[in-house]
Each structure stands twice: as structure tokens, then as C-alpha cells.
Amino acid sequence: MEHGSLSDPSQSTFSLIDEDHTYANAIRFTLNQDPRTKFCGYSIPHPSDNRVNIRVQTTGAAAKEVFKDASQDLMVVCQHVRSTFDKAVVDFRMSKSVNGMDIDSNN
């Protein structure tokens, strides 16, 4: 849910339900990486509320778009992490089995 002003789209608070530090902190990071962001931060209004408020103020672009782009960035990062990780595991298994074969052939 977005809370912003109609006259000035460059600043809004996004209130996400069922999210916590996990997402908010990660998205704050990618938001900070966007040069269009002037300010961003998040708070959890109450620890027993499943809600987090993320404040975004930009240098001019619509806060919603910047926020969406940051989510997109985060997703791309995740995809890259996943593919790199999978490849590393495969490589590790390969090198393991090659080493294993070496030991066998030495025997």
C-alpha cells in the first residue's frame, strides 16, 4: 500500500504487510544504490504487527517507480546469486568427483 501525496509523487511511504526486516533491509540497500533516491528508511511500527513502513524520497522521479525499480534490482541480484551458487555447487561436485577418481586410479 502506498501513502503519498497527490501533488508530489516524489515522496511516499510504502506500507507492506507480512514483511519484516528481511525484505525491508534488503530493499533499503538497493534503494540506496539508486542515485535517484534522496532519502530512504524503514520502520516497523509495532513488533507484533506484521507490517513494515518504507519511506522513499527521490530527487524528482516518482517514488513508486524508484521503489519498483529497486525491487526489480533486488530480484536480478537474487537471480544472479542463485545461478552463481548453483554453478559453484556443480563445480564443487565435479572437482570432488575428479579428485575421487584420482585417488581411485592411484590405488
Add this chain to the structure above:
Amino acid sequence: MSSDNEDTTSSSESEGADSVKENATLEFIENLSDVPMGRLPSNIEFQRTRVDCKADAPIHTDTFQYSGAYSSMRVENSFLDNFCDNFRVEVIRLTEDEMEFDMIGIDPALANAFRRILISEVPTMAIEKVLIANNTSVIQDEVLAHRLGLIPIKADPRLFEYAENNTASEKNTIVFKLHVCCERSGQRLSVKSKELIWLPNGSEFPLESQDSKTGSSSKPKTYTSFTCSQDSLPEFSSNPIAPALGDILIARLGPGQEIELEAHAVKGIGKTHSKWSPVTPVWYKMLPEIVLLEDIEDQQAEKLVAICPVKVFDIEDIGKAGKKRATVARPRACTLCRECIREGKGWENAISLQRKKDHFIFTIESSGVFPPEVLVTEAVKILEEKCDRVISDLS
């Protein structure tokens, strides 16, 4: 004090000296090597990339996330631009239920998100409802149910749906039966998790209210309503569902005691209850770097080697007979106990304990439900789904 005469001469002299000094300062400033543009000075680069652990507290612990943090030095503090080139994963150790790997070139905000998701948001199956028909053991029903809940179930949660007030069906529930009794004349008996028997056809306990009326109907109503046997589903027929470990102690029975119950496992996440957490622990630490700023020799070196509980330091012989010097041999093992810099400033000045801010050593111990490498992949996928949800919510 000096006379007037002298004073004037000296003042005129000092004026001359002043202008000379000014020139010298100007010249000094002009001759200064340029502040390197496009590159951070080493001290700032150090603050950006390292945590420096002093005897009392670590310093430079925060990360500089803002992309324009160094714009005055024409340095783009951007991580995303070259993330794909810089990011690396190195697997150190991988067994069936344990894994250690290095994640290099990532911000703590993301590494921590993965860790938090691994602990509390990767779904698994765990026993949620226990129907106790008989329990004459010394363990109370509720304690027994709790113990059962904590047993990891080896079943792929991706094949199941969340139950969420729906009726229990073959798509959201796994039913186990436990029926053990200890003979009156026998020895005391340990009930282990391997005695939980999977019931692919669902509950065998008839619903009481239905009992009297449905005498003639073909199938008595039970606590679950499976439309088909889970056994017949291709995913499970080849690998039957069972507790991940067979020798988890559930209860001890004395002679004549008996437990008869049915346990219903459903899908859930660790946030709701830690029994659904797929990892026993998962943690990371930043890569330790230890730099000896001064040579530490002979007796001091031996003292240093002895003082470190995880044997980070070694001794090497240098040139002259009998001369020894301490070296850093196994920095990765450092636990940051700070024992080596505790005894006085001298040590603190000689040894610099650092942590690399973008290098994480992850260790994952799986509870046995998933292999650890699958867990990581699942966790990253969950973060992707979160992004996706936010984007579509806002569109």
C-alpha cells in the same frame, strides 16, 4: 623584551618571512600530489571495506550503502553496476546435511536476508496435530505432542499445499501412526522416531460422530479425507515419506505402558513455529584478516602462538640462528575472541584484526529435510518471490 628599534627591524623581517612562508605553503600545496580522483584514499577505502577490531570494540562497522557517498571524490559507490562481475561463491565443504561456502562481493543487507529466510521462511513439513488414542506412559500428552512436532519429516514441502483451515487432504497432510506397547514382563522400551509409520491413505481413526450412523456405508469417515492414496502419487511411490532421522528418542515406556496415536504433519514456516525451520543453525561470519603491523619475535612470538585458542599464528625461523618470528598462518579460523590484543596497547598496535565487509563465510546445517544446497536456492527464490509480489502489488 627587545627595543623598539629591534622591533621594527624584526617586524619588517618577519613580514618578509611571512611572504616567503606564504609562498612556501602555496608551493607545498601546489606540489601536493593530486587527490586521486576516481579512487578512494587508502584510509577511506579501509573504512569502507574493513571492520577494524580493537581491544574494546570494533570500529568502522557500518556499511556505506548510499551510492553517492563518495561523489566528492568522483567515486561511484555503486554495488549493482559491477555486481555480476564481482560476485563469487566458493563451496568449501558440502555433505548431506552440512555445508560451508563463501559468498564474496555482497552486502550484509542481502546476506542477512538470505540467512533470515533460511531460518524462518523456507517451508517444511512438521507434525502439527496429534490424535492420542492411548497414552499410559509417564510423558504427558502435550509434552509428547511437542516432542513429535520437533521431528524433521523427510518429505518435499514443494509438493504440498498449506492446510489453512481446509479439510485435511492428500495434498496438504501427511499422516503417521505410532503404536507401541511395552510388554508387562519385558524390559523398559525406548520409542524412536523410526516407529512412526506413514499412512499414505490418511487417518485410520473414524470420526466418532459418524460412527453410529454410517454403519453400512463403504468407507467410514476419518479425520482426513484423502481422495487417493499418497502412495499412488509418482512423487512418493519411489521415495516413501518418513522421519528424516530414525533414532530420535520420543519416549520411554515401562512394562505395561502403551502409546497409540496418529500424527498429522502439515506445511508451515519457521516464523510460525521453529519446528518448521529447515535448518538447525545457519550463520555467517565475515572473513577475518589479521595483519601484523610490527614484527613479533622470539619470546613474544611464542607467547602469541600460545595465547590464540584456535592456533591462528605460527612461528617461522628467520635468517640468524635461533631468531623466530610470528606469522599469520590460519586467519580463517579466527573467532575474534581478541585474546591476542587484550594485554596492553603494545599488542593492539602490533596486531590488526580485520573483517572483510563483503566476504561472508556461511555455514548451514540442515535438519535433514532438504540437502543444504537446495535450501539456499529455495531461500533465494523466496526473496525473489517477495520482490515479485511487491512489484505486482504496486502495479
